[in-house]
Amino acid sequence: MADMEKAKAYCERVLAEIIKRDPDQPEFHNTCKEVLGTITPVLAEHPEYEEACLLERFFEPERVITFRVPWVDDAGKVRVNRGFRVQMSSAIGPYKGGLRFHPSVNLSILKFLATEQILKNSLSGLPIGGGKGGSDFDPKGKSDCEVMKFCQSFMTELSRHIGPDVDVPAGDIGVGGREIGYLYGQYKRIRNAYEAGVLTGKGLSFGGSLARTEATGYGLLYFVECMLNDNGIGLKGKTVSVSGSGNVATYAIEKAYQLGAKPITCSDSNGYVVDPEGIDLALLKQIKEVERGRIKEYAERKEGAEYHEGCAGVWTVKADVALPCATQNELNLEAAQALVANGVVAVGEGANMPCTLDAIAYFQENGVYFAPAKAANVGGVSVSALEMSQNSERLSWTFEEVDQRLKDIMINSYKQAKDAAEHYGMPKNYLAGANIAGFQKVAAAMFAQGIV
Numbered sequence: 001m002a003d004m005e006k007a008k009a010y011c012e013r014v015l016a017e018i019i020k021r022d023p024d025q026p027e028f029h030n031t032c033k034e035v036l037g038t039i040t041p042v043l044a045e046h047p048e049y050e051e052a053c054l055l056e057r058f059f060e061p062e063r064v065i066t067f068r069v070p071w072v073d074d075a076g077k078v079r080v081n082r083g084f085r086v087q088m089s090s091a092i093g094p095y096k097g098g099l100r101f102h103p104s105v106n107l108s109i110l111k112f113l114a115t116e117q118i119l120k121n122s123l124s125g126l127p128i129g130g131g132k133g134g135s136d137f138d139p140k141g142k143s144d145c146e147v148m149k150f151c152q153s154f155m156t157e158l159s160r161h162i163g164p165d166v167d168v169p170a171g172d173i174g175v176g177g178r179e180i181g182y183l184y185g186q187y188k189r190i191r192n193a194y195e196a197g198v199l200t201g202k203g204l205s206f207g208g209s210l211a212r213t214e215a216t217g218y219g220l221l222y223f224v225e226c227m228l229n230d231n232g233i234g235l236k237g238k239t240v241s242v243s244g245s246g247n248v249a250t251y252a253i254e255k256a257y258q259l260g261a262k263p264i265t266c267s268d269s270n271g272y273v274v275d276p277e278g279i280d281l282a283l284l285k286q287i288k289e290v291e292r293g294r295i296k297e298y299a300e301r302k303e304g305a306e307y308h309e310g311c312a313g314v315w316t317v318k319a320d321v322a323l324p325c326a327t328q329n330e331l332n333l334e335a336a337q338a339l340v341a342n343g344v345v346a347v348g349e350g351a352n353m354p355c356t357l358d359a360i361a362y363f364q365e366n367g368v369y370f371a372p373a374k375a376a377n378v379g380g381v382s383v384s385a386l387e388m389s390q391n392s393e394r395l396s397w398t399f400e401e402v403d404q405r406l407k408d409i410m411i412n413s414y415k416q417a418k419d420a421a422e423h424y425g426m427p428k429n430y431l432a433g434a435n436i437a438g439f440q441k442v443a444a445a446m447f448a449q450g451i452v
Protein backbone atom coordinates (compact mmCIF):
# COMPACT_ATOMS: atom_id res chain seq x y z
CA MET A 1 0.00 0.00 0.00
CA ALA A 2 2.84 2.38 0.84
CA ASP A 3 4.41 1.68 -2.56
CA MET A 4 1.11 2.45 -4.30
CA GLU A 5 0.71 5.73 -2.45
CA LYS A 6 4.30 6.67 -3.28
CA ALA A 7 3.75 5.81 -6.96
CA LYS A 8 0.51 7.81 -7.04
CA ALA A 9 2.27 10.82 -5.52
CA TYR A 10 5.00 10.51 -8.15
CA CYS A 11 2.42 10.52 -10.97
CA GLU A 12 0.63 13.53 -9.48
CA ARG A 13 3.89 15.45 -9.16
CA VAL A 14 4.90 14.71 -12.75
CA LEU A 15 1.48 15.77 -14.07
CA ALA A 16 1.65 19.04 -12.12
CA GLU A 17 5.10 19.73 -13.55
CA ILE A 18 3.88 19.04 -17.10
CA ILE A 19 0.95 21.43 -16.74
CA LYS A 20 3.14 24.11 -15.17
CA ARG A 21 5.77 23.82 -17.87
CA ASP A 22 3.32 23.81 -20.82
CA PRO A 23 0.10 25.42 -19.55
CA ASP A 24 -1.25 26.06 -23.06
CA GLN A 25 -1.26 22.40 -24.21
CA PRO A 26 -4.62 20.91 -23.09
CA GLU A 27 -4.62 17.99 -25.52
CA PHE A 28 -1.19 16.92 -24.27
CA HIS A 29 -2.34 17.32 -20.66
CA ASN A 30 -5.31 15.01 -21.31
CA THR A 31 -3.24 12.15 -22.63
CA CYS A 32 -0.76 12.55 -19.77
CA LYS A 33 -3.64 12.40 -17.26
CA GLU A 34 -5.05 9.29 -18.93
CA VAL A 35 -1.75 7.41 -18.95
CA LEU A 36 -0.63 8.49 -15.49
CA GLY A 37 -4.02 7.53 -14.08
CA THR A 38 -3.52 3.89 -15.06
CA ILE A 39 0.19 2.99 -14.72
CA THR A 40 0.51 3.47 -10.95
CA PRO A 41 0.70 -0.31 -10.26
CA VAL A 42 3.72 -0.63 -12.57
CA LEU A 43 5.50 2.22 -10.81
CA ALA A 44 4.72 0.66 -7.43
CA GLU A 45 6.49 -2.51 -8.59
CA HIS A 46 9.45 -0.51 -9.90
CA PRO A 47 10.42 2.22 -7.41
CA GLU A 48 13.73 2.53 -9.26
CA TYR A 49 11.86 4.28 -12.08
CA GLU A 50 11.21 7.32 -9.89
CA GLU A 51 14.87 7.58 -8.92
CA ALA A 52 15.76 7.51 -12.63
CA CYS A 53 13.14 10.24 -13.39
CA LEU A 54 11.68 7.84 -15.96
CA LEU A 55 8.27 9.51 -16.18
CA GLU A 56 9.80 12.95 -16.59
CA ARG A 57 11.79 11.59 -19.54
CA PHE A 58 8.90 9.55 -20.96
CA PHE A 59 6.66 12.61 -21.30
CA GLU A 60 9.35 14.98 -22.56
CA PRO A 61 10.05 14.67 -26.32
CA GLU A 62 13.58 13.68 -27.23
CA ARG A 63 13.43 16.38 -29.88
CA VAL A 64 10.90 18.91 -31.22
CA ILE A 65 11.56 20.44 -34.64
CA THR A 66 9.62 23.52 -35.77
CA PHE A 67 10.20 25.19 -39.11
CA ARG A 68 8.65 27.56 -41.63
CA VAL A 69 7.25 26.25 -44.90
CA PRO A 70 7.17 28.92 -47.65
CA TRP A 71 5.44 28.10 -50.95
CA VAL A 72 3.79 29.90 -53.88
CA ASP A 73 0.12 29.38 -54.75
CA ASP A 74 -1.39 29.24 -58.24
CA ALA A 75 -2.02 32.98 -58.21
CA GLY A 76 1.68 33.65 -57.62
CA LYS A 77 1.15 34.68 -53.99
CA VAL A 78 3.73 33.62 -51.41
CA ARG A 79 2.25 31.65 -48.52
CA VAL A 80 3.94 30.63 -45.27
CA ASN A 81 2.89 27.74 -43.03
CA ARG A 82 4.45 26.21 -39.95
CA GLY A 83 5.89 22.69 -39.96
CA PHE A 84 6.51 20.38 -37.00
CA ARG A 85 8.08 17.05 -36.13
CA VAL A 86 7.87 15.72 -32.56
CA GLN A 87 10.39 12.91 -32.07
CA MET A 88 9.01 11.57 -28.82
CA SER A 89 10.74 8.26 -28.10
CA SER A 90 13.30 6.04 -29.80
CA ALA A 91 13.65 3.59 -26.90
CA ILE A 92 12.47 0.55 -28.88
CA GLY A 93 13.05 1.66 -32.46
CA PRO A 94 13.18 4.60 -34.90
CA TYR A 95 10.58 7.32 -34.43
CA LYS A 96 7.40 6.28 -36.26
CA GLY A 97 4.20 8.23 -36.67
CA GLY A 98 2.13 10.14 -39.17
CA LEU A 99 2.14 13.63 -40.63
CA ARG A 100 -1.06 15.65 -40.28
CA PHE A 101 -1.91 18.61 -42.56
CA HIS A 102 -4.80 20.51 -41.00
CA PRO A 103 -5.41 24.08 -39.74
CA SER A 104 -5.81 22.79 -36.17
CA VAL A 105 -2.28 21.38 -35.99
CA ASN A 106 -0.24 22.75 -33.11
CA LEU A 107 2.38 21.49 -30.69
CA SER A 108 -0.14 20.37 -28.07
CA ILE A 109 -1.99 18.11 -30.50
CA LEU A 110 1.21 16.67 -31.93
CA LYS A 111 2.70 15.93 -28.49
CA PHE A 112 -0.54 14.21 -27.49
CA LEU A 113 -0.50 12.14 -30.68
CA ALA A 114 3.20 11.33 -30.33
CA THR A 115 2.69 10.13 -26.75
CA GLU A 116 -0.17 7.89 -27.84
CA GLN A 117 2.06 6.68 -30.67
CA ILE A 118 4.73 5.46 -28.23
CA LEU A 119 2.25 3.14 -26.52
CA LYS A 120 0.49 2.14 -29.72
CA ASN A 121 3.73 1.19 -31.42
CA SER A 122 4.83 -0.75 -28.37
CA LEU A 123 1.58 -2.76 -28.47
CA SER A 124 2.17 -3.62 -32.12
CA GLY A 125 5.02 -5.87 -31.02
CA LEU A 126 7.22 -4.33 -33.73
CA PRO A 127 10.51 -2.43 -33.15
CA ILE A 128 9.27 1.13 -33.68
CA GLY A 129 9.38 4.20 -31.46
CA GLY A 130 6.93 7.11 -31.30
CA GLY A 131 6.73 10.39 -33.20
CA LYS A 132 4.26 12.70 -34.93
CA GLY A 133 4.41 15.73 -37.17
CA GLY A 134 2.63 17.90 -39.66
CA SER A 135 1.62 21.43 -40.52
CA ASP A 136 -1.23 23.93 -40.21
CA PHE A 137 -1.49 23.77 -44.01
CA ASP A 138 -4.98 22.83 -45.26
CA PRO A 139 -4.96 20.75 -48.48
CA LYS A 140 -8.73 21.20 -48.90
CA GLY A 141 -9.51 23.44 -51.84
CA LYS A 142 -5.90 23.45 -53.06
CA SER A 143 -4.91 22.33 -56.54
CA ASP A 144 -2.61 19.37 -57.08
CA CYS A 145 0.12 21.82 -58.08
CA GLU A 146 -0.27 23.83 -54.86
CA VAL A 147 -0.22 20.68 -52.74
CA MET A 148 2.92 19.54 -54.57
CA LYS A 149 4.68 22.86 -54.00
CA PHE A 150 3.82 22.80 -50.32
CA CYS A 151 4.95 19.17 -49.88
CA GLN A 152 8.24 19.87 -51.63
CA SER A 153 8.95 22.86 -49.40
CA PHE A 154 7.91 20.92 -46.29
CA MET A 155 10.15 17.96 -47.14
CA THR A 156 13.11 20.19 -48.00
CA GLU A 157 13.41 20.96 -44.29
CA LEU A 158 12.06 17.70 -42.85
CA SER A 159 14.55 15.62 -44.87
CA ARG A 160 17.35 16.81 -42.56
CA HIS A 161 15.75 15.03 -39.62
CA ILE A 162 14.40 11.70 -40.94
CA GLY A 163 15.73 8.46 -42.40
CA PRO A 164 14.88 4.72 -42.57
CA ASP A 165 16.74 4.05 -39.29
CA VAL A 166 16.07 7.44 -37.66
CA ASP A 167 12.49 8.61 -38.19
CA VAL A 168 9.89 7.17 -40.56
CA PRO A 169 6.81 9.39 -41.10
CA ALA A 170 3.54 8.24 -42.66
CA GLY A 171 0.19 9.80 -43.53
CA ASP A 172 -2.54 11.05 -41.20
CA ILE A 173 -5.41 13.53 -41.56
CA GLY A 174 -4.86 15.57 -44.74
CA VAL A 175 -1.95 13.39 -45.87
CA GLY A 176 -2.93 10.60 -48.24
CA GLY A 177 -1.32 8.86 -51.17
CA ARG A 178 -1.01 12.07 -53.19
CA GLU A 179 0.85 13.91 -50.47
CA ILE A 180 3.09 10.93 -49.60
CA GLY A 181 4.06 10.67 -53.27
CA TYR A 182 5.06 14.32 -53.48
CA LEU A 183 6.93 14.12 -50.16
CA TYR A 184 8.86 11.03 -51.17
CA GLY A 185 9.75 12.44 -54.58
CA GLN A 186 11.32 15.49 -52.96
CA TYR A 187 13.12 13.41 -50.34
CA LYS A 188 14.62 11.18 -53.05
CA ARG A 189 15.66 14.24 -55.04
CA ILE A 190 17.41 15.84 -52.07
CA ARG A 191 19.12 12.70 -50.79
CA ASN A 192 20.05 11.38 -54.23
CA ALA A 193 19.21 7.88 -52.99
CA TYR A 194 16.28 5.50 -53.25
CA GLU A 195 15.59 5.05 -49.53
CA ALA A 196 12.10 3.60 -49.82
CA GLY A 197 11.87 2.85 -46.09
CA VAL A 198 11.89 6.53 -45.09
CA LEU A 199 8.14 7.03 -45.63
CA THR A 200 5.25 4.61 -45.42
CA GLY A 201 1.89 4.70 -47.11
CA LYS A 202 3.64 4.95 -50.48
CA GLY A 203 2.09 3.95 -53.79
CA LEU A 204 2.44 0.32 -54.82
CA SER A 205 4.65 1.28 -57.76
CA PHE A 206 7.38 2.69 -55.51
CA GLY A 207 7.60 0.55 -52.41
CA GLY A 208 4.14 0.68 -50.87
CA SER A 209 2.45 -2.28 -49.24
CA LEU A 210 -0.76 -4.01 -50.17
CA ALA A 211 -3.41 -3.66 -47.42
CA ARG A 212 -1.86 -0.44 -46.05
CA THR A 213 -4.86 1.67 -47.10
CA GLU A 214 -7.24 -0.75 -45.42
CA ALA A 215 -5.08 -1.47 -42.38
CA THR A 216 -6.42 0.89 -39.69
CA GLY A 217 -10.09 0.23 -40.44
CA TYR A 218 -9.60 -3.51 -40.86
CA GLY A 219 -7.48 -3.71 -37.72
CA LEU A 220 -10.11 -1.87 -35.68
CA LEU A 221 -12.73 -4.44 -36.62
CA TYR A 222 -10.39 -7.36 -35.92
CA PHE A 223 -9.81 -5.93 -32.43
CA VAL A 224 -13.50 -5.23 -31.75
CA GLU A 225 -14.53 -8.67 -33.02
CA CYS A 226 -11.92 -10.33 -30.79
CA MET A 227 -13.11 -8.29 -27.78
CA LEU A 228 -16.77 -9.11 -28.37
CA ASN A 229 -16.14 -12.80 -29.05
CA ASP A 230 -14.07 -13.04 -25.87
CA ASN A 231 -17.01 -11.62 -23.93
CA GLY A 232 -19.56 -13.96 -25.48
CA ILE A 233 -21.33 -11.35 -27.62
CA GLY A 234 -19.94 -11.51 -31.17
CA LEU A 235 -20.09 -8.96 -33.96
CA LYS A 236 -22.20 -10.77 -36.53
CA GLY A 237 -25.68 -9.27 -36.91
CA LYS A 238 -24.86 -6.09 -35.00
CA THR A 239 -25.68 -2.60 -36.28
CA VAL A 240 -22.71 -0.24 -36.29
CA SER A 241 -22.53 3.57 -36.19
CA VAL A 242 -19.37 4.99 -37.75
CA SER A 243 -18.12 8.58 -37.81
CA GLY A 244 -15.82 9.88 -40.50
CA SER A 245 -15.53 9.00 -44.17
CA GLY A 246 -11.77 8.86 -44.70
CA ASN A 247 -9.63 5.76 -44.96
CA VAL A 248 -10.24 4.57 -41.41
CA ALA A 249 -14.02 4.90 -41.57
CA THR A 250 -14.35 3.57 -45.10
CA TYR A 251 -12.41 0.39 -44.46
CA ALA A 252 -13.94 -0.09 -41.02
CA ILE A 253 -17.27 -0.12 -42.85
CA GLU A 254 -15.92 -2.57 -45.43
CA LYS A 255 -14.58 -4.99 -42.82
CA ALA A 256 -17.73 -4.67 -40.71
CA TYR A 257 -19.70 -6.00 -43.68
CA GLN A 258 -17.21 -8.81 -44.19
CA LEU A 259 -17.59 -9.85 -40.54
CA GLY A 260 -21.39 -9.88 -40.75
CA ALA A 261 -22.28 -6.53 -39.16
CA LYS A 262 -24.32 -3.69 -40.71
CA PRO A 263 -22.80 -0.16 -40.65
CA ILE A 264 -25.54 2.46 -40.93
CA THR A 265 -23.81 5.86 -40.57
CA CYS A 266 -20.82 7.88 -41.73
CA SER A 267 -19.93 11.56 -41.59
CA ASP A 268 -17.60 14.39 -42.55
CA SER A 269 -16.83 17.79 -41.04
CA ASN A 270 -20.18 19.22 -42.17
CA GLY A 271 -22.65 16.53 -41.15
CA TYR A 272 -23.62 12.87 -41.15
CA VAL A 273 -25.79 10.42 -43.07
CA VAL A 274 -27.96 7.59 -41.79
CA ASP A 275 -28.76 4.72 -44.14
CA PRO A 276 -31.01 2.14 -42.43
CA GLU A 277 -30.35 -0.36 -45.22
CA GLY A 278 -26.59 -0.16 -44.59
CA ILE A 279 -24.03 2.21 -46.05
CA ASP A 280 -23.51 1.72 -49.79
CA LEU A 281 -19.75 1.24 -49.78
CA ALA A 282 -19.29 1.67 -53.53
CA LEU A 283 -21.14 5.00 -53.48
CA LEU A 284 -19.21 6.19 -50.43
CA LYS A 285 -15.87 5.40 -52.10
CA GLN A 286 -16.95 7.13 -55.32
CA ILE A 287 -17.89 10.33 -53.50
CA LYS A 288 -14.98 10.52 -51.05
CA GLU A 289 -12.08 8.77 -52.76
CA VAL A 290 -12.71 9.55 -56.43
CA GLU A 291 -14.67 12.82 -56.47
CA ARG A 292 -13.34 14.22 -53.16
CA GLY A 293 -16.92 15.32 -52.50
CA ARG A 294 -18.97 15.94 -49.36
CA ILE A 295 -20.96 13.32 -47.49
CA LYS A 296 -24.16 15.30 -48.13
CA GLU A 297 -24.02 14.02 -51.71
CA TYR A 298 -24.52 10.46 -50.45
CA ALA A 299 -28.07 11.21 -49.29
CA GLU A 300 -28.79 13.03 -52.54
CA ARG A 301 -27.92 9.90 -54.53
CA LYS A 302 -29.14 7.11 -52.23
CA GLU A 303 -32.86 6.61 -51.74
CA GLY A 304 -33.82 6.15 -48.09
CA ALA A 305 -30.67 7.77 -46.72
CA GLU A 306 -30.95 10.90 -44.57
CA TYR A 307 -28.43 13.73 -44.21
CA HIS A 308 -28.17 15.82 -41.04
CA GLU A 309 -26.09 18.95 -40.52
CA GLY A 310 -23.53 18.83 -37.72
CA CYS A 311 -21.32 15.90 -36.73
CA ALA A 312 -22.27 15.24 -33.10
CA GLY A 313 -25.72 13.89 -33.97
CA VAL A 314 -24.22 10.72 -35.41
CA TRP A 315 -24.03 9.37 -31.85
CA THR A 316 -27.78 9.77 -31.32
CA VAL A 317 -28.44 7.05 -33.91
CA LYS A 318 -29.37 3.74 -32.28
CA ALA A 319 -26.68 1.11 -32.85
CA ASP A 320 -25.10 -1.86 -31.08
CA VAL A 321 -21.50 -0.83 -31.71
CA ALA A 322 -20.05 2.68 -32.12
CA LEU A 323 -16.81 3.32 -34.01
CA PRO A 324 -15.55 6.94 -33.80
CA CYS A 325 -13.18 7.19 -36.77
CA ALA A 326 -13.00 10.94 -37.48
CA THR A 327 -10.80 12.95 -35.11
CA GLN A 328 -9.79 13.54 -31.51
CA ASN A 329 -12.38 14.54 -28.88
CA GLU A 330 -15.32 14.02 -31.23
CA LEU A 331 -17.31 11.90 -28.77
CA ASN A 332 -18.02 13.72 -25.49
CA LEU A 333 -20.00 12.88 -22.35
CA GLU A 334 -23.33 13.95 -23.86
CA ALA A 335 -22.73 11.69 -26.85
CA ALA A 336 -21.71 8.82 -24.57
CA GLN A 337 -24.93 9.24 -22.60
CA ALA A 338 -26.97 9.11 -25.83
CA LEU A 339 -25.19 5.94 -26.95
CA VAL A 340 -25.71 4.20 -23.61
CA ALA A 341 -29.37 5.22 -23.56
CA ASN A 342 -29.75 3.61 -26.99
CA GLY A 343 -28.22 0.35 -25.80
CA VAL A 344 -24.70 0.43 -27.25
CA VAL A 345 -22.67 -2.59 -26.12
CA ALA A 346 -19.21 -1.65 -27.39
CA VAL A 347 -17.19 1.36 -28.55
CA GLY A 348 -14.03 1.00 -30.63
CA GLU A 349 -11.78 4.00 -31.28
CA GLY A 350 -10.62 4.18 -34.89
CA ALA A 351 -9.37 7.77 -34.71
CA ASN A 352 -6.69 8.88 -32.25
CA MET A 353 -8.28 9.47 -28.84
CA PRO A 354 -11.71 10.44 -30.27
CA CYS A 355 -13.48 9.95 -26.91
CA THR A 356 -13.09 12.50 -24.14
CA LEU A 357 -11.97 11.25 -20.73
CA ASP A 358 -15.41 11.75 -19.15
CA ALA A 359 -17.05 9.86 -22.04
CA ILE A 360 -14.68 6.93 -21.52
CA ALA A 361 -15.42 6.92 -17.79
CA TYR A 362 -19.16 6.89 -18.52
CA PHE A 363 -18.82 3.92 -20.86
CA GLN A 364 -16.84 1.99 -18.26
CA GLU A 365 -19.28 2.86 -15.47
CA ASN A 366 -22.16 1.54 -17.59
CA GLY A 367 -20.58 -1.75 -18.63
CA VAL A 368 -19.84 -0.79 -22.24
CA TYR A 369 -16.84 -2.63 -23.67
CA PHE A 370 -14.35 0.06 -24.66
CA ALA A 371 -11.52 -0.52 -27.15
CA PRO A 372 -9.00 2.34 -26.81
CA ALA A 373 -7.29 3.78 -29.89
CA LYS A 374 -3.75 2.95 -28.79
CA ALA A 375 -4.69 -0.74 -28.90
CA ALA A 376 -7.56 -0.83 -31.40
CA ASN A 377 -6.18 1.35 -34.22
CA VAL A 378 -2.65 0.00 -34.11
CA GLY A 379 -3.28 -1.68 -37.48
CA GLY A 380 -2.22 1.32 -39.55
CA VAL A 381 1.20 1.77 -38.02
CA SER A 382 1.67 -2.00 -37.89
CA VAL A 383 1.27 -2.37 -41.64
CA SER A 384 3.49 0.69 -42.04
CA ALA A 385 6.16 -1.24 -40.15
CA LEU A 386 5.48 -4.25 -42.37
CA GLU A 387 5.98 -1.92 -45.35
CA MET A 388 9.36 -0.98 -43.89
CA SER A 389 10.24 -4.68 -43.64
CA GLN A 390 9.30 -5.26 -47.27
CA ASN A 391 11.40 -2.25 -48.30
CA SER A 392 14.39 -3.62 -46.39
CA GLU A 393 13.97 -7.02 -48.08
CA ARG A 394 13.23 -5.40 -51.46
CA LEU A 395 10.22 -7.71 -51.69
CA SER A 396 6.44 -7.32 -51.84
CA TRP A 397 4.10 -9.57 -49.89
CA THR A 398 0.62 -10.58 -51.07
CA PHE A 399 -2.49 -8.85 -49.74
CA GLU A 400 -3.49 -12.06 -47.96
CA GLU A 401 -0.10 -12.37 -46.24
CA VAL A 402 -0.16 -8.77 -45.01
CA ASP A 403 -3.79 -9.06 -43.92
CA GLN A 404 -3.09 -12.24 -41.93
CA ARG A 405 -0.12 -10.60 -40.21
CA LEU A 406 -2.36 -7.62 -39.43
CA LYS A 407 -5.02 -9.86 -37.91
CA ASP A 408 -2.44 -11.64 -35.77
CA ILE A 409 -1.06 -8.29 -34.56
CA MET A 410 -4.54 -7.04 -33.60
CA ILE A 411 -5.37 -10.24 -31.72
CA ASN A 412 -2.06 -9.93 -29.87
CA SER A 413 -2.77 -6.26 -29.10
CA TYR A 414 -6.09 -7.28 -27.54
CA LYS A 415 -4.49 -10.06 -25.53
CA GLN A 416 -1.79 -7.73 -24.19
CA ALA A 417 -4.40 -5.20 -23.03
CA LYS A 418 -6.62 -7.91 -21.56
CA ASP A 419 -3.81 -9.76 -19.76
CA ALA A 420 -2.29 -6.59 -18.27
CA ALA A 421 -5.69 -5.41 -17.02
CA GLU A 422 -6.40 -8.77 -15.41
CA HIS A 423 -2.92 -9.03 -13.89
CA TYR A 424 -3.36 -5.71 -12.09
CA GLY A 425 -6.92 -6.42 -10.93
CA MET A 426 -8.78 -4.34 -13.53
CA PRO A 427 -10.55 -6.95 -15.71
CA LYS A 428 -12.33 -5.63 -18.81
CA ASN A 429 -10.56 -2.26 -18.46
CA TYR A 430 -8.81 -2.44 -21.82
CA LEU A 431 -7.70 1.20 -21.63
CA ALA A 432 -5.74 0.63 -18.43
CA GLY A 433 -4.45 -2.66 -19.80
CA ALA A 434 -3.24 -1.06 -23.03
CA ASN A 435 -1.49 1.76 -21.18
CA ILE A 436 0.21 -0.66 -18.82
CA ALA A 437 1.27 -3.18 -21.47
CA GLY A 438 2.60 -0.48 -23.79
CA PHE A 439 4.36 1.42 -21.01
CA GLN A 440 6.04 -1.64 -19.47
CA LYS A 441 7.98 -2.46 -22.63
CA VAL A 442 9.14 1.10 -23.26
CA ALA A 443 9.99 1.76 -19.60
CA ALA A 444 12.13 -1.37 -19.41
CA ALA A 445 14.03 -0.31 -22.53
CA MET A 446 14.52 3.23 -21.24
CA PHE A 447 15.79 2.01 -17.88
CA ALA A 448 18.20 -0.45 -19.52
CA GLN A 449 19.64 2.28 -21.78
CA GLY A 450 20.59 4.62 -18.93
CA ILE A 451 19.90 8.31 -18.44
CA VAL A 452 19.52 9.46 -22.04
